[in-house]
Amino acid sequence: MAATDALVTRGDTDPKGRRGPRRRRGDAGYWLYLLPGAVLFALVIGGPLLFTGYLSLTRWSGIGDPTFVGLENYQRLLDDTVFWQSFRNTLAMIVAMVVVPTVVGLVLAAVLFDTIGRRFKPRTANALRAAFYLPQVLPVVVAGIVWGWILRPDGALNGLLDAVGLGALTHDWLGDPDTALPAVMGVMIWVQIGYPVVVFMAALQRVDPELYEAAEIDGAGWARRFRAITLPQIRPETFVVALTCTIAAMKVFGPIYALTRGGPENATNVPSYFAYYTFFKKLQVGYGSAISTVLTLIIVVVALLFIRAQHRAERRDGSA
Amino acid sequence: MSVTLTPAEAPAKTGRAARVPDRHHRGVGRWIVLAVVTAGAVLMLVPFVFMLLNAFKTPGQYSTDGPLSWPSEFYTQGLRTYWTQVDFPQKLWNSALIAGSVAVLAVVVSLLNAYALGIGRVRGRLWIVGAFLLANMLPQESLVYPLYYFAKEVGLYNTRLVVIIIFTVIQSAFGTYLLASVLGTFPKSLLEAAALDGSGKWTILWRVVLPNVRPTLAVLLVFFFIWTWNEFLIPLVMLIDNQTQTIPVALASLQGDRLMDAPTTNAGALISLVPAIVFFLIFQRTLSRGITVGAEK
Numbered sequence A: 001m002a003a004t005d006a007l008v009t010r011g012d013t014d015p016k017g018r019r020g021p022r023r024r025r026g027d028a029g030y031w032l033y034l035l036p037g038a039v040l041f042a043l044v045i046g047g048p049l050l051f052t053g054y055l056s057l058t059r060w061s062g063i064g065d066p067t068f069v070g071l072e073n074y075q076r077l078l079d080d081t082v083f084w085q086s087f088r089n090t091l092a093m094i095v096a097m098v099v100v101p102t103v104v105g106l107v108l109a110a111v112l113f114d115t116i117g118r119r120f121k122p123r124t125a126n127a128l129r130a131a132f133y134l135p136q137v138l139p140v141v142v143a144g145i146v147w148g149w150i151l152r153p154d155g156a157l158n159g160l161l162d163a164v165g166l167g168a169l170t171h172d173w174l175g176d177p178d179t180a181l182p183a184v185m186g187v188m189i190w191v192q193i194g195y196p197v198v199v200f201m202a203a204l205q206r207v208d209p210e211l212y213e214a215a216e217i218d219g220a221g222w223a224r225r226f227r228a229i230t231l232p233q234i235r236p237e238t239f240v241v242a243l244t245c246t247i248a249a250m251k252v253f254g255p256i257y258a259l260t261r262g263g264p265e266n267a268t269n270v271p272s273y274f275a276y277y278t279f280f281k282k283l284q285v286g287y288g289s290a291i292s293t294v295l296t297l298i299i300v301v302v303a304l305l306f307i308r309a310q311h312r313a314e315r316r317d318g319s320a
Numbered sequence B: 001m002s003v004t005l006t007p008a009e010a011p012a013k014t015g016r017a018a019r020v021p022d023r024h025h026r027g028v029g030r031w032i033v034l035a036v037v038t039a040g041a042v043l044m045l046v047p048f049v050f051m052l053l054n055a056f057k058t059p060g061q062y063s064t065d066g067p068l069s070w071p072s073e074f075y076t077q078g079l080r081t082y083w084t085q086v087d088f089p090q091k092l093w094n095s096a097l098i099a100g101s102v103a104v105l106a107v108v109v110s111l112l113n114a115y116a117l118g119i120g121r122v123r124g125r126l127w128i129v130g131a132f133l134l135a136n137m138l139p140q141e142s143l144v145y146p147l148y149y150f151a152k153e154v155g156l157y158n159t160r161l162v163v164i165i166i167f168t169v170i171q172s173a174f175g176t177y178l179l180a181s182v183l184g185t186f187p188k189s190l191l192e193a194a195a196l197d198g199s200g201k202w203t204i205l206w207r208v209v210l211p212n213v214r215p216t217l218a219v220l221l222v223f224f225f226i227w228t229w230n231e232f233l234i235p236l237v238m239l240i241d242n243q244t245q246t247i248p249v250a251l252a253s254l255q256g257d258r259l260m261d262a263p264t265t266n267a268g269a270l271i272s273l274v275p276a277i278v279f280f281l282i283f284q285r286t287l288s289r290g291i292t293v294g295a296e297k
Helices: A002-011 A015-055 A072-079 A081-119 A122-137 A140-150 A156-163 A177-192 A194-205 A209-217 A222-233 A235-251 A254-259 A271-280 A285-319 B010-017 B019-024 B027-055 B059-065 B077-085 B088-119 B125-137 B141-153 B160-184 B188-196 B201-230 B233-238 B247-255 B262-296
Strands: none
Touching: A015 A285, A015 B088, A015 B125, A015 B141, A015 B160, A015 B201, A072 A285, A081 A122, A081 A177, A081 A194, A081 A222, A081 A235, A081 A271, A081 B027, A122 A177, A122 A194, A122 B027, A122 B262, A140 A156, A140 A177, A140 A254, A140 B027, A140 B247, A140 B262, A177 A194, A177 A254, A194 A222, A194 A235, A209 A222, A222 A235, A235 A285, A254 A271, A254 B247, A271 A285, A271 B141, A271 B233, A285 B125, A285 B141, B027 B262, B059 B262, B077 B088, B077 B262, B088 B125, B088 B160, B088 B201, B088 B247, B088 B262, B125 B160, B141 B160, B141 B233, B160 B201, B160 B233, B188 B201, B201 B262, B233 B247, B247 B262
């Protein structure tokens, strides 16, 4: 590149030619602006990531030198029932944090926008939206603490059941392996629901209202309008919400720590809590690194699949 | 809306348009929908009501009357116990210092990175932006042990500084990704005009680029603050004593203590969420304004 540019400059005296080398010098100048970010990035993300990858091939308690053991940790993972349990629980988290919030969020946003927003005052729709969004504002650990208390044997849920005469149903919701996971899922749905509602309602603002008017005049019912207008119009946002929530569901840590610490009997354990526990409680750094490396790879693959699917959908729309 | 039909179209559609007012006033359906959605919204608020109801109740009344009773007196001991037991002012200051520093530093780093990537268009920028995006999606578990180990080695363990450095990088990874695409569409004419006036890159960045993207930077600032405020894993690992811990970490470590009574739990949760709500209310307008300005571009 440099040689050609130099040749062009020397042979060609018009202003266009002279711009070549100057622009290159410019590039070099811009690199300087990337320098602080790049150094910090290497120290905080690049280096540690590679180090974790290396540690996953060793046995190490965090003191002394790591012993290289090859793929031993990964072999151990395959036989570890807790590891498999934690990934099964991740699927439950995806249902609670992605599937339910996205589906319910789509319907809610459409109802708030298409029915309530247009048949009642916009202020009604806004107030309802705020109520659904409120749990998103509070720190997730606070949500964990409050729900942890509500679900306690002497907590508000059992109090409520007693009060309405369903005392027979009272239960240690988080303490029983059979109910702990559904209880955690319920909390996560409560936490997550506001995010898609707000994003989808914002997306619907840019849809031409005449589309809805026209469809209605043509006699399209609510379900028809939802399928033919709402869903296609907000597909880009649906992709973004599904991707960000899926990644959040795979990484979920704070709520599990605050609600159950993975218990009882690993009923609510998830990979990130399992890795944390292996690192800092069991002091098996190599094994913990293997868990987090697998989790990282899965997240990267899922993200790439999502982005490719989105790309394809966009191309299909473009050509159609 | 049918009023806006042009006269030319109106006659052709009279037959259909006549049905519209009828639909708009189809009474029962819309009220049922409103009732269902309102019931859902009320259900969302129930935990907050429980929290308020029990934060000001005496432990004695809680154990005899249960969690649903109306507080018989305005009991503030739970609040005071939590306040002094966790040294709440110190925690509030730690959280504010960490989240505030990160928000400012991460915006600066994002802007510098994005200037090189979006306007400088340095070679390989797609890969660089991709790497930043990836960094934002990574689970923090894949970084946490090396960071913990390095922090101990260099003597930064249990300092607020190490948490500030780490989150400056993590948040600016997202900021770089977002800002690079915003600056990628920056009007060339403005840059060229400034260059003709003899401005260098440094001057152009602060005098031309910065004023134009200020609304986007304000949104990033608010997001970075809230995200850092709520971060949990890395502060939990890095900050171990009362002088350095943030609000979420302090709250969670208290929760392990089974002896804590219900009013204190609720009072603690209540004051811990107040700063987040206050911050949200103050900056809600910045957020919506910034987003609309971004959309117009």
